[in-house]
Amino acid sequence: MADSQKTSEPVNFVHQDEIWKAHVKIEKDSANIWPNKWGFLKEAYKEYERESVRLKEAIRLKHPHHHQGTRPPTPAEENTHVGPSPPVPQTSQALIGWRLGHSHLQLEKYATVHHGRRSFLQEMGWPLGSCD
Incomplete structure (x- = not known):
């Protein structure tokens, strides 16, 4: 705050x-020297x-119509298999969280997400206070 009131x-x-x-002189001299x-x-x-x-x-x-040919899209039915949902249980929360009890209906398809649980400083072997 004091810096903003300081006169320049x-x-x-x-x-x-x-x-x-x-x-400007250095730029002109560099432009003259560059071709040599x-x-x-x-x-x-x-070349x-x-x-x-x-x-x-x-x-x-070799491939005259290569840029024109596109592969047709794969039908969604071949890759998507949706089974029937189990009945909604009667709970105090009603519909909130009822799919978590069934492993095949959970949102995480591959594994638990661990993003953000690593420290860049620890991975680099730096002290924790080095980037203040």
């Missing part, structure tokens, strides 16, 4: 301008593009 320091515009000029230092990458990239176009054309000629 005076700005030296000449100094800021000199810093900006130095940055890294210009070989332009040819390598062009890669030509090879890529050639391979795509070969695939298109």
Whole structure:
């Protein structure tokens, strides 16, 4: 709160301008030096593009209708098997939680969920107070 009421320091515009000029000069010099230092990458990239176009054309000629053919969706009846539900028991909670008593009707299909029970710091072997 005290920081927001603190007056800012005076700005030296000449100094800021000199810093900006130095940055611009470095950028210009780097742009002039780049072709001598890294210009070989332009040819390598062009060669890669030509090879890529050639391979795509070969695939298109080998499989002309590959992009048009899609596999039909699998009917849901083949993978979904829903059995009849057992009768709802008469409890004080009525319908809340009645499926938990039957293991084949529980929501967790594979196993119990354990997300969030691990500590990143413990897995990395770091002390618990290291990321404050």
